[in-house]
Amino acid sequence: MYSNTIIALLGFIGWALCLLLLMEVIRSWLVLTGQRAANDFTPDNANLSTFMQRLARAHANCVEGLPIFGGLLLVATLTGQSSVTDGTALIFLAARIGQSVIHLTSVTPSAVKARFLFFTVQLMFAVFWCWGLLMAMI
Numbered sequence: 001m002y003s004n005t006i007i008a009l010l011g012f013i014g015w016a017l018c019l020l021l022l023m024e025v026i027r028s029w030l031v032l033t034g035q036r037a038a039n040d041f042t043p044d045n046a047n048l049s050t051f052m053q054r055l056a057r058a059h060a061n062c063v064e065g066l067p068i069f070g071g072l073l074l075v076a077t078l079t080g081q082s083s084v085t086d087g088t089a090l091i092f093l094a095a096r097i098g099q100s101v102i103h104l105t106s107v108t109p110s111a112v113k114a115r116f117l118f119f120t121v122q123l124m125f126a127v128f129w130c131w132g133l134l135m136a137m138i
Contacts, residue, residue, distance in 0.1 A: 003077070003082045003086050003089075004082075004085070004086040004087070004089040004090050005073050005076050005077050005082040005085040005086050005089045006073075006077060006082070007089070007090065007093075008073055008085075008089035008090055008092055008093040009070055009073040009074060009077070009089075011093045011097075012062070012065075012066065012069065012070055012073075012093060012096060013066070013070070015062060015093075015096060015097055015100065016059060016062035016063060016066065019055060019058055019059040019062060019100065020059055022055060023045075023052070023055050023056060023059060026052065026055075027041055030048075036048075043056070044056050044057070044060075050107075051104065054103055054104050054107070055104060057103065058099075058100040058103040058104055061099070061100065061103070062096070062100065065096070065122070068126055069092065069096070069122060069125075069126055072085065072126055072129045072130060072133065073085055073089065073129075075133055076129065076133060079133070079136070079137075081132070081133055081136045084129055084132035084133055084136060085125075085129050085132075088125050088128070088129075091121070091125070092121070092122055092125045095118040095119075095121040095122050095125075096118070096122060098114075098118045099115050099118035099119050099122070102114050102115040102118065103115055
């Protein structure tokens with residue numbers, strides 16, 4: 001049986017991979033159908049649709065967060081302290097996916113507030129985990 005911490009870490013990595021795959025499938029389609037040249041893409045998809053721009057940003061958010069959130073989950077596992085993260089790890093993963101889905105689907109003021117709420121949940125867990133892991137080391 002795997003801990004919630006490991007499931008959340010793998011889920012986080014898998015989610016980032018899904019966003020990347022979706023972006024590359026769409027980019028490949030644009031190239032194969034002659035709508036774009038293969039060298040016509042910017043890292044932020046600035047010259048593509050607003051959805052593609054949001055997709056690039058949602059993926060970047062995951063990659064930017066991986067060293068912090070993923071690092072804490074990994075530290076908890078490697079130090080045998082996954083009890084610090086297990087109780088909230090799956091909620092964290094749900095908040096991460098929720099943030100990304102909202103990022104992809106809407107930019108209305110209420111959606112942006114909801115996205116910020118999901119990110120705040122992740123930040124609170126990171127602070128809690130970091131504190132708990134530090135206290136376990138003392």
